[in-house]
Amino acid sequence: MTNSIIQIRNLCQSYHGQEVLHNIDLDIERGEFITLLGPSGCGKTTLLRLISGLESPDSGEIIINGHDVTQVSPQERFVNTVFQSFALFPHMNVYDNVAFGLRCQHVAKDEINERVIAALEMVKLEKFIHRKPNQLSGGQQQRVAIARAVINKPLVLLLDEPLSALDYRLRKNMQMELKALQRQLGITFVFVTHDQEEALSMSDRVAVIQEGNIEQLGTPREVYEEPNTLAVAKFIGEVNIFDTEIIEINNDDLTVNIEGRTLTLKNHKGFRADQKIYTLLRPEDIKVWDESEVTDTSNMLPAVIEEVIYKGSLVDLSIRLPSDRIIYATEFFNEDDDTLNYVHGEKVWVEWYPGWEVILPHED
Amino acid sequence: MKTNILFRRISINIIWLWIGLFSLLPLLLVFVTSFLSQGTNQFISYHFSLHSYAQLFSPLFLEVFARSLCFAIVTTLCCLVIAYPFAFILARLKTNLKPLLLLLVIIPFWTSSLLRSYAVVILLEANGPLNSLLIHWHIIDKPLQLLYTNFAVVIGLVYSLLPFMIMPLYANIEKLDQRLIDAARDLGANQSTVFAKVVLPLTMPGILSGILLVLLPAMTMFYIPDLLGGAKSLLLGNLIKMQYLAARNWPMGSAVSIGLTVLMGGILLIYWRFTSRRDRQALV
Ligand SMILES: Nc1ncnc2c1ncn2[C@@H]1O[C@H](COP(=O)(O)OP(=O)(O)OP(=O)(O)O)[C@@H](O)[C@H]1O
Ligand SMILES: [Mg+2]
Numbered sequence: 001m002t003n004s005i006i007q008i009r010n011l012c013q014s015y016h017g018q019e020v021l022h023n024i025d026l027d028i029e030r031g032e033f034i035t036l037l038g039p040s041g042c043g044k045t046t047l048l049r050l051i052s053g054l055e056s057p058d059s060g061e062i063i064i065n066g067h068d069v070t071q072v073s074p075q076e077r078f079v080n081t082v083f084q085s086f087a088l089f090p091h092m093n094v095y096d097n098v099a100f101g102l103r104c105q106h107v108a109k110d111e112i113n114e115r116v117i118a119a120l121e122m123v124k125l126e127k128f129i130h131r132k133p134n135q136l137s138g139g140q141q142q143r144v145a146i147a148r149a150v151i152n153k154p155l156v157l158l159l160d161e162p163l164s165a166l167d168y169r170l171r172k173n174m175q176m177e178l179k180a181l182q183r184q185l186g187i188t189f190v191f192v193t194h195d196q197e198e199a200l201s202m203s204d205r206v207a208v209i210q211e212g213n214i215e216q217l218g219t220p221r222e223v224y225e226e227p228n229t230l231a232v233a234k235f236i237g238e239v240n241i242f243d244t245e246i247i248e249i250n251n252d253d254l255t256v257n258i259e260g261r262t263l264t265l266k267n268h269k270g271f272r273a274d275q276k277i278y279t280l281l282r283p284e285d286i287k288v289w290d291e292s293e294v295t296d297t298s299n300m301l302p303a304v305i306e307e308v309i310y311k312g313s314l315v316d317l318s319i320r321l322p323s324d325r326i327i328y329a330t331e332f333f334n335e336d337d338d339t340l341n342y343v344h345g346e347k348v349w350v351e352w353y354p355g356w357e358v359i360l361p362h363e364d
Numbered sequence: 365m366k367t368n369i370l371f372r373r374i375s376i377n378i379i380w381l382w383i384g385l386f387s388l389l390p391l392l393l394v395f396v397t398s399f400l401s402q403g404t405n406q407f408i409s410y411h412f413s414l415h416s417y418a419q420l421f422s423p424l425f426l427e428v429f430a431r432s433l434c435f436a437i438v439t440t441l442c443c444l445v446i447a448y449p450f451a452f453i454l455a456r457l458k459t460n461l462k463p464l465l466l467l468l469v470i471i472p473f474w475t476s477s478l479l480r481s482y483a484v485v486i487l488l489e490a491n492g493p494l495n496s497l498l499i500h501w502h503i504i505d506k507p508l509q510l511l512y513t514n515f516a517v518v519i520g521l522v523y524s525l526l527p528f529m530i531m532p533l534y535a536n537i538e539k540l541d542q543r544l545i546d547a548a549r550d551l552g553a554n555q556s557t558v559f560a561k562v563v564l565p566l567t568m569p570g571i572l573s574g575i576l577l578v579l580l581p582a583m584t585m586f587y588i589p590d591l592l593g594g595a596k597s598l599l600l601g602n603l604i605k606m607q608y609l610a611a612r613n614w615p616m617g618s619a620v621s622i623g624l625t626v627l628m629g630g631i632l633l634i635y636w637r638f639t640s641r642r643d644r645q646a647l648v
Pocket of ligand 1: 015039041044047
């Protein structure tokens with residue numbers, strides 16, 4: 001018995017001869033909150049529809065709780081979905097919507113009543129039992145959709161961008177509520193979003209999907225700090241990418257040329273001298289020094305401040321390098337530090353904490 | 365802008381004039397006539413009388429009415445049973461042939477329905493194609509008497525009225541959200557539950573308007589029973605026609621017409637009460 005509740009093997013799906021999912025392999029662990037993150041049209045909904053059984057794959061298999069369900073119809077899969085558009089039944093009131101799943105299973109009337117009330121209390125909608133979906137706000141509809149899915153006690157709950165229709169504040173609220181709900185119920189959540197911030201803040205693990213491939217699977221920290229590919233790095237958060245030339249390799253040290261300067265980096269990944277590489281840096285990993293503050297500038301890049309955006313606890317800088325390239329840096333305020341008074345046109349030195357850079361090979 | 369408003373005023377007024385002249389005025393005349401009595405020399409004599417209305421409740425008329433209703437109901441059910449799957453498949457087709465297929469449904473509208481009824485006569489004749497085919501396949505060995513039976517009348521009515529059932533159903537099913545069906549299946553509904561709990565309730569407005577559009581004309585289409593039912597199937601429509609043209613009893617014909625109009629009005633009213641504004645708008 002593995003700890004995986006869902007195992008996906010070599011899953012392929014295409015529409016009209018166009019492959020939408022390529023050889024997807026994914027293990028989802030019992031009780032985890034996993035997020036499928038990717039841009040619009042990358043195949044997130046398709047993957048969920050394959051898991052829920054609303055669509056059957058061209059090839060590959062899906063194993064849920066140890067059983068191969070690839071050919072099993074949706075009603076026998078113990079998986080429920082919160083749809084991208086909620087898909088509440090417009091002709092039924094809130095109660096009947098939520099009771100739908102239990103009625104399909106022919107649960108006894110008293111028990112249905114008990115569980116529906118409990119589910120509606122959980123999402124704080126017990127006062128709206130007799131309303132029709134079109135008499136509810138977006139956030140309320142979304143809660144009904146969640147209650148309607150959760151009430152069936154599925155092994156896995158699939159959530160397809162359930163928050164995308166909500167405004168910013170409600171969205172933040174619902175993120176916390178969903179997370180709390182998942183902890184409380186102990187159900188495995190497969191959450192789909194194209195919002196990277198949402199993915200990072202809510203998930204135990206994130207699967208970054210690009211054009212039908214899982215580019216990277218890992219904890220939010222891993223995908224943010226150690227992206228496997230340029231695409232992942234670019235999709236999640238802001239990143240500065242430097243085309244880098246290897247000059248020399250000494251044991252663990254890489255001597256490289258970045259923006260015309262010779263710098264020394266650590267060679268963690270065993271690059272060879274003839275390889276073309278990129279150096280990636282998150283804005284918050286970049287340190288900006290005033291000219292007067294530094295003496296040894298051997299491992300730094302000269303630059304000029306282009307723009308300064310104060311954001312309360314931090315400041316966003318765009319900085320122009322001698323090659324006219326603009327890079328971005330984020331500096332955090334330190335209570336007893338008043339050196340963060342950058343002005344437009346000021347000459348500075350740029351460096352980063354050694355080892356915080358990510359080095360990736362060119363992808364050909 | 366101004367000419368636009370002017371144009372709208374004029375066209376609306378013309379429509380009103382049209383309805384008034386060719387719909388309201390005749391109805392008014394019929395209404396008045398129904399309260400007069402049958403004349404000896406002229407069609408009507410101008411004496412107020414409720415005689416015609418009293419006649420409406422005579423066993424003969426009630427029988428005709430009951431028979432008409434029966435025919436209309438059978439016709440409507442047949443239309444519904446045929447049209448629903450048809451409209452469903454048509455609406456769910458994932459091809460760009462849809463408009464063409466829909467056109468094929470509509471084309472018969474462009475031919476006179478009287479002509480189409482003659483076509484049915486030819487089909488059902490003793491030595492017509494249907495009988496020949498059945499004999500050819502050795503299903504029967506001598507021609508069936510199909511023409512001039514109730515069966516023929518129902519066939520004729522269904523054939524003429526089927527598009528009126530298909531169109532509203534199609535319009536309704538076309539708007540049915542596939543995601544709701546997906547949601548039902550996801551929640552554990554099997555095919556029949558999906559149909560009974562989701563598809564059927566959501567297409568009810570289409571079904572109701574289809575019924576309305578078929579049931580009412582089915583009671584009054586006089587030429588179809590005339591042509592296909594011979595003298596045997598006397599329906600309300602035939603009765604009205606007979607009163608006017610054969611018996612020359614205009615007040616009686618008018619009273620039957622008014623009775624029918626009131627009945628239809630009643631059914632429409634019920635329909636109005638039991639459908640929401642949104643349902644009705646969904647059909648247009
Ligand atoms: N039923 C279908 N028929 C044809 N193409 C489809 C179908 N469903 C999805 N596709 C195509 O598959 C690709 C992936 O679609 P999918 O809905 O999975 O994207 P998504 O990642 O959920 O995007 P979004 O974030 O916009 O919801 C798209 O290019 C889409 O056009
Ligand atoms: Mg989607």
